[in-house]
Amino acid sequence: MAERTETRKLPRGERCTQCGDRRYYLENGLRFCASNGHEIEGFVQFDIGEEEDSGKMGMVTRKEKERKERERKHLTGLAGKSLFLEALQLILRYQLSWMIHEKGFRDELETVVRDLWDLRIRAFSSLVPDETEAPDTLEVFSSQPLPDEGEVVVKSSATNRSWDADRGSNWPMPKMSDTLGLCYLGCLLLRIPIRIGEIFQWVTSNNMPYNRVYFSLPQEMKDRMPSFFTQALKLPFQTPLVGGELHQTILHLVMSFSFNYELIFPALSYxxxxxxxxxxxxxxxxxxxxxxxxxxxxxxxxxxxxxxxRVFPIDHPEILLISLLIISTKLCFPFDGSRPLVTDGYTFDWERWSQARAKQEPPNHEKHSMTEYSAQEIVSLDDEELDQFFSQLASLNDSKIKNPVTRFFPVENVPELEPPVPEIVPQELDAGVKQVLSEAIQKSSGSGEETTNEDADLGVNYEAFNHLEDLNAPGKTLYEAAGKNELYSIHKTTH
Known part of the structure; x- marks a missing residue:
């Protein structure tokens, strides 16, 4: 039992409710008035222990601090470039795996392309870190459209083609389109008859890994990738591949391999x-x-x-091929119905050919690039098109970018992509060709007439067109189809 303490004065405004005394004493943890010993309610005494526990009652628990997840830091300098090269190498393996397992190419293709890739990046291992190099500077990648294809004249120089490690920070990094170029050159070395137009169609139809292959890369690789390289890997998803760009990429690779290693690629299997x-x-x-x-x-x-x-468009082998084929077609079967080279008892009806081709023309699946929109076009977009436009913008964002504007465009993990366009099987293509030719080829009414020497000396007139407007409807259809096959504008095919 606790002893009685000395009397004390109650706080101001308090007194004993029974006798009104204002003095009290403590006993057994309770208060009693000093005059008559009446218990003053509303007070319980607690023992005060150590100094650090003063003012605390009951059990004390300490709240654990929340552990913040530490974000991985982006790599910079040579380490960032090395990671980008690893990403391109992985993308190249995805593409080769698709070509071998889905398209039936030989297994040797992977070995050949791997050797070409090794030659392309061999000098990178000899680069010395440059402390003066700005970590966020990159001049290799651009989303700007190419100039008019007819004006594209490649001016080759030793500086542009060199892959020497002595270039230091100016050593040319590969581009995304280089992976497609290496696949094509691997087929060329193996003498596999493949066209650039085929690769282009595989990419634009979303069958070959390219457009959004960035989202298939390992997450750790994407987390540590520098933002400007991330944008370069996302670029195919934002900006459709241009056929002229693919031609120029392959030409640049061929020239660079020749300059750096004296590697000469064989001629096309024409x-x-x-x-x-x-x-x-x-x-x-x-x-x-x-x-x-x-x-x-x-x-x-x-x-x-x-x-x-100086390399002009007609110097590209595949463009020369399609040009010769068009010239041969116009000589054998002129558009105006004049005397053809082929006189085997039948004529070729271009009107019927054009109509039959129009029936079999597949729908256009080209993707409109957001870089092609003008301010006026953006304002006039409907709700669905505007959502697609903002979705493309959002896919460019990086979660590490600390720009207040990006909060209006939340990051999207995997943007939606149109499903792959089914390819036409060879049997369907052959059936379509037979149908078109059966409608276009007509028996000649004068097949039994003999050709006189005078007629034979007349020769054949070749009809040339100086302007696109001069073409008739079948001629325009032929030129457009030829340009589509070789990824070149109708204006630039041979006249």
Missing amino acids: VPIFVQLARNLSLPAEVIHGAKELSSALSCTFQYPIRKQ
């Missing part, structure tokens, strides 16, 4: 490509023979012009 083009354009077999004769007469080698200082 006969199978002539057959492919004639088949795609639904043209008679006679035009193939005519194109071969023209190439022989002009001494065409169909090799890349590695020693030319």
Whole structure:
């Protein structure tokens, strides 16, 4: 039992409720008035222990601090570039795996392309870190559209083609489109007849890994990738691949391999490509023979012009191929119905050919790039188009970017992509070609007449067109189809 303490004075305003005394004493943890010993309610005494526990009652628990997840830091300098090269190498493996397992290419293709990739980046391991290099500077990648294809004249120089490690911070990093170029050059070394247009169609139809292959990369790799390299890897999803760009990329690779390693790529296997083009354009077999004769007469080698200082579009082997085929077609079967080279008892009706081709033309799946929109076009977009536009903008964002504007465009993990466009199987293509030719080829009414010597000396007039407006409807259809097959504008195919 606790002893009685000395009397004390109650706080101001308090007194004993029974006798009114204002003095009290403590006993056994309770208060009693000093005069009559009445208990004063509303008070319980607690023992005060250590100094640090004063003012506390009951059990004391300490709240654990929340552990903040530490974000991985982006790599910079050579480490960031090395990570980007690893990402490109992984993308290249994805593409080769698709070509081998889905398209049936030989397994040797992976070995050849791997060796080409090793040659392309071999000098990178010898680079010395440059402390003066700005970590966020990159001049290799651009989303700006190419100039008019007819004005694209490649001016080759030793500086642009060199992959020497002595270039230091100016060492040229590969681009995303280089992966497609290496796949094409690997096929060229193995003498596999493939066209640039085929690769382009695989990419634009979302079948070949390219457009959004960035989202298939490992998360740790994406977390540590520098933001400007991340944007370069996302660029194909934002800006559609341009055929002229792919031609220039392959030409630059061919010239660079020749300059750095004296590697000469073989000529194109032009006969199978002539057959492919004639088949795609639904043209008679006679035009193939005519194109071969023209190439022989002009001494065409169909090799890349590695020693030319100025390279024009017609110097590209595949563009030369389609040009010769168009010339042969116009000589064999003129648009105006004049005397053709082929007089085997039938005529070619271009109007029927054009109508039959129009029935089999697949829908256009080209993606509109957000860089092609003007301010006026953006304002006039409907709700669905505007959502797609902002979705493309949001996919460019990086979660590490500390820009207040980006809060209006939340980061999207995996943007939606149109499903792959089913490819036309060879049987369907052959059936379509037969249908078009059966409607276009007509028996000649004068097939039994003999050709006189006077008629034979007249020769054949070649009809040239100086302007696009001069073409009739079938001619325009043929030129557009030819340009689509070789990814070049109708304005730039041969006249």
